[in-house]
Amino acid sequence: MKDVIIVGGGLAGLVNAIVLARAGLQVVLIEKKQYPFHKVCGEYISNEVLPFFHSLGIFPEQLGASAINRLQVSSPSGNNVLNMPLDLGGFGISRYTLDHHLYQIAVKAGVTFILGKTADNIDFKTHFQVQLSDGTQLESNLVIGAFGKRSKLDKQLNRDFINKRSPYVGVKYHIQTVFPRDLIALHNFQDGYCGVCAIEEGKYNLCYLTSRDNIKRYGSIEEMEKETLYKNPFMQAIRQNARFLYEKPEVINEISFSPKKAVENHILMSGDTAGLITPLCGNGMAMAIHSAKILSGLIILYFKEQWTKEKLEMLYQQQWKQTFATRLWVGRQTQRLFGSEWLSSMAVRILKTVKPAARLLVKHTHGEVF
Ligand SMILES: Cc1cc2nc3c(=O)[nH]c(=O)nc-3n(C[C@H](O)[C@H](O)[C@H](O)COP(=O)(O)OP(=O)(O)OC[C@H]3O[C@@H](n4cnc5c(N)ncnc54)[C@H](O)[C@@H]3O)c2cc1C
Structure with a gap:
């Protein structure tokens, strides 16, 4: 009987695991892949996470993260361009490096990892029973759901969003190119937008969100990119100087931004499992880390003060809503x-002319330092 089982070892799962294990709790984390591995993500993290990261002994600059303090947004034709400083700023680092680093810290903190297996079923009666893909059954007092945007478990839990199809597809490359290292660019194209920013080791992340229909219309990702993405002259300039570092891009489908619940069947959801912000607003990773900070803090009090599960669930739902609900709404x-x-040309034109509106938008989509 463990204190806490965490399903999913992305940023939310790993941060929860580190904080809880350091507080002396028995923590098991189940992750279906083996570290290190790549993930579809724009890999730009807002600086709001830095004080908390430092308190955990995580220093992204030591991992080679790039410091980013300028934003550029262009319309599909490239005729309208917004350039502005980012008040809070952020940094670029690959998930390959960052998640692996957090995994190593979690191992040192005493977290037990089960890697390369999925949690296929979670049942709650008086306590939790979690069934793994190899048939093993684990038991715990609490379960944290940190299994990301979409998982088989969402079907098992019959969550609302999983029964609706979502049109969004995410595609990611790592490249080498000629591009400023302190800039994050967001270039629009027909039926999508693409982020570009520097990460560690002189590399760059190129990651875009588009729709399934856009890819179908052109028959393949490659053809769609030629006909839409690279019609934006800024993207064309990046491609001309680029060396693509993977044979194939990382791709994910059915990305849903629909509202979700922070607690379901007594499982405490953290990160994307509780709600995914549109990447246009760029801060899903900071939200995953922040939600893990809130949740792990409450769980420590639950064990220390012997709260009821009802109290823990109620407080977590309240704090989650207070911290993230507006941000997710603005993102949508x-x-x-x-x-x-x-629409995107008009939006860029307005934001370019009315600078306070652009600043307000960036402020609303970024959170506060926590
Ligand atoms: C196209 C795109 C671009 C983005 N760009 C940015 C950006 O630039 N900046 C930013 O801050 N955010 C960005 N985001 C959002 C960001 O990627 C997520 O918010 C962040 O990854 C959330 O972390 P997480 O820990 O909640 O989930 P994840 O990192 O997805 O982790 C979930 C983990 O659970 C595991 N898992 C799933 N099911 C099971 C199971 N049944 N058993 C065991 N393990 C399981 C998975 O393998 C995975 O490792 C972007 C998102 C998209 C789609």
Whole structure:
């Protein structure tokens, strides 16, 4: 009987694991892959996480992260361009490096890892029973669901969003190119937008969100990129100087930004499992880390003060809503402005002219230092 089982070892799962194990709790983390591994993500993290990261002994600059303090946004034709400083700023680092680093810290903190297996079923009666893909059954007092945007477990739990199809597809490359290392660019194209930023070891992340229909229309990712993504002159310039570092891109489908619940069947959801912000607003990773900080803090109190599960669940849902609900809503509304040639051109033109509006938008989509 463990204190806490965590399903999923992305940023949310790993941060929860580190904090809880350091507080002396018995923690098991189940992750279906083996570290290190690549993930579809724009790999730009807002600096709001830095004080908390430092308190955990995580120093991204020592891993070679690039410091980013400028934003550029272009319309699909490239005719309208917004350039602005990022007040809070952020850093670029690959998930390959960052998640692996957190995994190593978690191992040192005493977390037990089960890697290369999935959690296929979670049942709650008086305590939790978690069934793994090899048939093993584990038991615990609490379960944290940190299994990301979409998992087989969402089906098992019959969560609302999983029964609706979502049109969004995410594609990621690592490249070498000629590009400023302190800039994050967001270039729009027909039916999508693409982020570009520097990560460690002189490399760059190129990651975009588009729709399934856009890829179908052109028959393949490659053809769609030629006909839409690289029609944006900024993207064309990046491609001309680029060396692509993978044979194939990382791709994920059915990305849903629909609202989710922070607690379901007594499972405490953290990170994307509780709600995914549109990447246009760029801070899903900071939110995953922040939600893990809130949740692990409450779990420590639950064990120390012998709270009931009801109290823990109620406080977590309250704090999650207070911290993230507005941000997710702004993200969903902002997303509507992009993708269409006309709307995104207009949005960039307005934001370029009305600088306070652009600043306000960036402020609302970034969180506060925590
Ligand atoms: C196209 C795109 C671009 C993005 N760009 C950015 C960006 O630039 N900046 C930013 O801050 N955010 C960005 N995000 C969002 C960011 O990637 C997520 O918010 C972040 O990864 C959330 O972390 P997580 O720990 O919640 O989930 P994840 O990192 O997805 O981790 C979930 C883990 O659970 C594991 N898992 C799933 N099911 C099971 C199971 N049944 N058993 C065991 N393990 C399981 C998975 O293998 C995975 O490792 C982007 C998202 C998309 C789609």
